[in-house]
Structure formats: C-alpha cells, structure tokens
Amino acid sequence: MILNTEGVFSGYGKVEVVKDFNIQINEGEIVSIIGRNGVGKSTFIKTLMGLLKTNKGSITFKNQNITNVKAFDRARGGIGYVPQGHGVFPTLTVEENLLMGKLINLQKENLKLELVYNYFPKLKERRKQKAGTLSGGEQAALAIGRALVGNPDLLILDEPSEGIQPSIVNQISKIVNQINHETGLTVLFVEQNMALIQQLSQRCYAMDKGMIKGEINQEALQDYDVLKSYLTV
Numbered sequence: 063m064i065l066n067t068e069g070v071f072s073g074y075g076k077v078e079v080v081k082d083f084n085i086q087i088n089e090g091e092i093v094s095i096i097g098r099n100g101v102g103k104s105t106f107i108k109t110l111m112g113l114l115k116t117n118k119g120s121i122t123f124k125n126q127n128i129t130n131v132k133a134f135d136r137a138r139g140g141i142g143y144v145p146q147g148h149g150v151f152p153t154l155t156v157e158e159n160l161l162m163g164k165l166i167n168l169q170k171e172n173l174k175l176e177l178v179y180n181y182f183p184k185l186k187e188r189r190k191q192k193a194g195t196l197s198g199g200e201q202a203a204l205a206i207g208r209a210l211v212g213n214p215d216l217l218i219l220d221e222p223s224e225g226i227q228p229s230i231v232n233q234i235s236k237i238v239n240q241i242n243h244e245t246g247l248t249v250l251f252v253e254q255n256m257a258l259i260q261q262l263s264q265r266c267y268a269m270d271k272g273m274i275k276g277e278i279n280q281e282a283l284q285d286y287d288v289l290k291s292y293l294t295v
C-alpha cells in the first residue's frame with residue numbers, strides 16, 4: 063500500500079468539511095474520488111498535500127506517517143500535485159514551467175524533460191511559448207508534465223478535465239493510462255466528468271457531504287446510472 067488515510071477530518075476554521083476519510087491506494091493503481099460540486103473533494107486533496115491541516119486522523123505515505131509533515135516535504139517525498147485549474151505559471155515559458163518541477167525533487171534522478179516531451183509532443187513544439195497562451199488541454203498536459211519532472215511515486219490530479227474540451231479529455235486520459243502502464247506510477251484523481259472517470263479509474267471512491275459513501279469497482283463504473291447517481295443532485 064502506498065497511501066493510507068485513517069479517519070481524516072479537515073476543513074476551514076471551525077467548519078469541518080472532510081469527515082472520517084478512509085482510503086487505501088496500492089502501488090501502481092489509478093483511483094478516483096468522485097462527487098458533485100462542493101462535496102469536499104478539493105479539500106481532501108489539499109489535506110493530503112499538507113496545504114490544509116489534518117484535524118483528526120492520520121495519513122501514511124510509503125509506510126511513513128506524514129500527517130504533520132509540511133506540504134513542500136510531502137512533495138519532495140514523492141507526492142506530485144496538479145491543482146484544480148492546472149496551476150501553470152502563465153508568464154513563464156513551457157520549458158521554464160517544466161524546470162520548476164525539478165525544484166521539487168533534487169535527491170532523486172529527475173525524469174528528463176525529453177521523456178515528458180515524448181508523452182506530450184505539443185509541449186516540445188511550444189517549449190518557448192508562454193504557458194498563459196496555451197489552450198486548456200495544453201495547460202493540463204503542462205501541469206502533468208511539470209509534476210512528472212519531479213519524479214513522483216504518487217501523482218494527484220484535482221479535476222484534470224476542468225476547462226478542457228471532450229476530445230482532449232480523451233487524449234489526456236490515454237496518456238495518463240500509458241504513463242501508468244509504462245512506469246507503474248500510482249495516480250489518484252478527483253473528478254466529476256463521467257467520461258474521464260470511466261476511462262481512467264481502475265477503482266473509485268464516491269464522496270458526498272465530506273464522507274465516503276461507497277467504493278465502486280471498474281466494472282460497475284461503466285454503468286452510467288450507477289455513476290450518475292453519485293454525480294447529480
């Protein structure tokens with residue numbers, strides 16, 4: 063098991079948003095957390111990254127208790143993070159954005175930029191271009207590429223489909239699947255886009271009102287009605 067959260071509670075000030083969160087992720091898996099707007103998906107991800115405090119419970123990553131470890135050290139320890147909205151630096155070029163990923167992980171041998179360019183050839187074509195001028199899909203690719211340059215063991219994606227047209231969502235899911243197959247990278251992503259959930263998840267946790275309401279296997283995920291019941295009001 064690469065990640066284990068036990069009874070995690072977190073939120074903003076006195077407002078508890080994430081309640082009693084228990085998830086287990088094995089090495090090499092692609093797992094999603096799904097749920098409607100505002101159920102607390104991003105709040106949980108920020109808690110995993112150490113951007114929000116864990117009020118109660120514990121987070122174990124690679125057999126180490128990281129509950130009180132600072133965000134930067136979690137990233138250095140091998141958790142790659144792509145925030146909601148992708149979080150690229152708009153005034154830096156594509157290549158400069160990718161180089162920022164190297165700052166995360168100085169100890170391990172960094173993935174070569176060429177490897178990222180192999181997965182995302184458009185980024186190579188545009189490497190001198192300012193990131194702010196890229197399309198939504200290209201920004202998503204850049205954000206994933208930047209995280210990969212840091213050589214993570216676990217890649218966390220917060221709503222990777224946001225601001226991306228459907229055909230590009232398909233491409234992104236193909237490439238993330240390919241990276242998972244070729245490198246064994248573990249992926250945890252948060253989504254409400256049905257196509258991406260179905261194409262990418264090997265397993266899924268359904269979330270509502272800050273809690274896990276159920277676990278859905280890959281086969282059941284292909285049932286549109288099952289999925290829809292967790293995603294619509």
Ligand SMILES: Nc1ncnc2c1ncn2[C@@H]1O[C@H](COP(=O)(O)OP(=O)(O)OP(=O)(O)O)[C@@H](O)[C@H]1O
Pocket residue numbers: 074077079097098099100101102103104105106146
């Ligand atoms: N910075 C904040 N301060 C106070 N409350 C917040 C803050 N950010 C989010 N919330 C509240 O926490 C709850 C969960 O929000 P969160 O963004 O985690 O949901 P989500 O499932 O990721 O939704 P979305 O898909 O819209 O991003 C919401 O009620 C939201 O209003």
